Amino acid sequence: MTINIAIVGAGPAGYYTAEAAQKQWGADVRIDLIDRLPTPYGLIRAGVAPDHQSIKAVTKRYEATNLAPGTRLVGNVELGRDVSVEELLGLYDAVVLSVGAPLDKPIGIPGDDLPGVVGSAAFVGWYNGHPDHAGLAVDLSHHGAAIIGNGNVAIDCARVLAKTVDELSTTDIADHALKTLAASAVRDVHIIGRRGPHQASFTTKEAGELGHLVRAQPIVKPGDLPPEAEDAALDPGHRKMVNHLRSFAGTERGDKPVTINFEFFRRPVAVEGHGKAERLIVETTRLENGQAVGTGELHAIPCGLVIACIGYRTAAIPGTAYAERLGRFPTDDAGRIGPALYASGWARRGPSGTIGTNRPDGFSVIEAMLADGITASGKAGGQGLDALLASRGVKATDFSSWRKIEAAEVAAARAGAPREKLVDVARMLDIAG
Numbered sequence: 001m002t003i004n005i006a007i008v009g010a011g012p013a014g015y016y017t018a019e020a021a022q023k024q025w026g027a028d029v030r031i032d033l034i035d036r037l038p039t040p041y042g043l044i045r046a047g048v049a050p051d052h053q054s055i056k057a058v059t060k061r062y063e064a065t066n067l068a069p070g071t072r073l074v075g076n077v078e079l080g081r082d083v084s085v086e087e088l089l090g091l092y093d094a095v096v097l098s099v100g101a102p103l104d105k106p107i108g109i110p111g112d113d114l115p116g117v118v119g120s121a122a123f124v125g126w127y128n129g130h131p132d133h134a135g136l137a138v139d140l141s142h143h144g145a146a147i148i149g150n151g152n153v154a155i156d157c158a159r160v161l162a163k164t165v166d167e168l169s170t171t172d173i174a175d176h177a178l179k180t181l182a183a184s185a186v187r188d189v190h191i192i193g194r195r196g197p198h199q200a201s202f203t204t205k206e207a208g209e210l211g212h213l214v215r216a217q218p219i220v221k222p223g224d225l226p227p228e229a230e231d232a233a234l235d236p237g238h239r240k241m242v243n244h245l246r247s248f249a250g251t252e253r254g255d256k257p258v259t260i261n262f263e264f265f266r267r268p269v270a271v272e273g274h275g276k277a278e279r280l281i282v283e284t285t286r287l288e289n290g291q292a293v294g295t296g297e298l299h300a301i302p303c304g305l306v307i308a309c310i311g312y313r314t315a316a317i318p319g320t321a322y323a324e325r326l327g328r329f330p331t332d333d334a335g336r337i338g339p340a341l342y343a344s345g346w347a348r349r350g351p352s353g354t355i356g357t358n359r360p361d362g363f364s365v366i367e368a369m370l371a372d373g374i375t376a377s378g379k380a381g382g383q384g385l386d387a388l389l390a391s392r393g394v395k396a397t398d399f400s401s402w403r404k405i406e407a408a409e410v411a412a413a414r415a416g417a418p419r420e421k422l423v424d425v426a427r428m429l430d431i432a433g
């Protein structure tokens with residue numbers, strides 16, 4: 001008998017969990033990687049910035065995991081719509097929720113519902129051609145754009161807004177986004193941090209890249225930088241990142257038409273405008289015990305687009321425990337949600353870390369299964385799922401379907417680009433046959 005495991009979510013967390021299960025049980029495990037899209041790889045495909053193609057090479061590893069005997073991709077199947085967690089627990093010996101955190105954390109300030117205010121899940125999904133967000137109305141007719149947050153997602157969004165069409169056309173940025181960006185009037189990008197340079201969570205590479213853009217100049221206000229001697233307390237990686245910010249201090253627009261303005265010690269308090277975003281109101285802050293405290297001093301940042309890059313939430317699943325305050329499933333340290341039910345990746349620990357952080361996550365879930373005595377119990381596994389889906393008229397796709405979609409995307413690519421992503425699931429299913 002083989003152990004049957006269902007992993008929901010074919011992104012990095014799902015693949016590393018599958019890899020760990022293969023390492024543990026070899027030929028004695030059957031794994032179904034279930035995804036609501038016919039396309040695998042989750043955030044590698046729809047989150048990693050299009051101009052960071054080298055990061056996407058990790059999909060070769062996931063492909064090898066998926067092609068190992070006994071492992072299947074079951075695409076176009078949505079948990080909660082096509083099958084429930086309870087049903088999966090009846091079919092498989094263990095179920096792992098690796099569904100990520102696809103929802104934007106709300107900003108929660110007056111005016112955040114105005115047209116022109118978007119979350120980074122939507123904006124990143126738009127330029128990356130995610131089917132959920134390909135139709136997002138992105139208005140780049142105003143000279144200003146405000147990006148809230150001091151993490152890598154904020155930098156990704158700023159860079160995409162600031163790059164030239166030539167810099168982006170050889171990436172896999174979605175064609176609809178490239179066309180909109182080509183006509184963009186955005187000239188002043190503002191990155192709003194409620195705390196200071198020492199508290200920013202940008203990484204060195206991401207901060208450094210801003211210094212090498214063809215038409216954009218990053219600008220840091222010298223007064224926002226702490227005394228240089230205080231950098232000594234930072235870890236070496238963070239110190240290098242802050243060095244980049246120091247190199248942007250006191251610079252002027254020069255002859256580059258676009259500026260990327262770091263607005264440290266500013267917290268967003270409102271979005272204002274007549275029927276759409278026209279300005280972001282921010283309050284100057286100071287640090288107290290490491291936290292941002294408002295000073296009452298307000299400024300208006302003119303902008304027609306506000307992108308909140310302030311973190312994500314996992315979507316709740318009816319009938320499954322959910323920690324509202326944390327925005328994810330409540331788990332113990334090993335990723336247990338309940339009997340035979342586990343979580344890995346962002347669905348377990350929130351939206352943090354790098355792609356590689358998901359690997360130990362996956363391995364610890366398999367260790368927890370071992371400790372919990374998960375063994376082959378003769379459950380129906382994939383055959384049972386296939387029968388259930390067939391009875392509901394759900395047309396699941398597999399890895400060979402993905403390969404057809406991938407071939408069509410490669411064939412449709414712009415000159416020099418790796419692929420042109422299909423953004424319509426119905427079209428994907430047509431191509432998959």
Ligand code: NAP
Nearest residue numbers: 149150151152153154194195201309310311351352353354
């Ligand atoms: P992040 O690094 O956690 O940054 C979120 C930012 O939002 C923080 O600066 C936070 O400020 C700020 N924030 C949160 N709530 C706020 C509020 N209500 N008002 C104003 N500011 C608020 O998250 P992320 O940038 O979304 O990235 C998610 C994960 O993906 C991270 O682990 C990131 O490194 C990773 N990622 C990596 C790459 C890459 O390596 N190239 C690219 C993209 C994403 P405080 O610090 O004050 O809370």
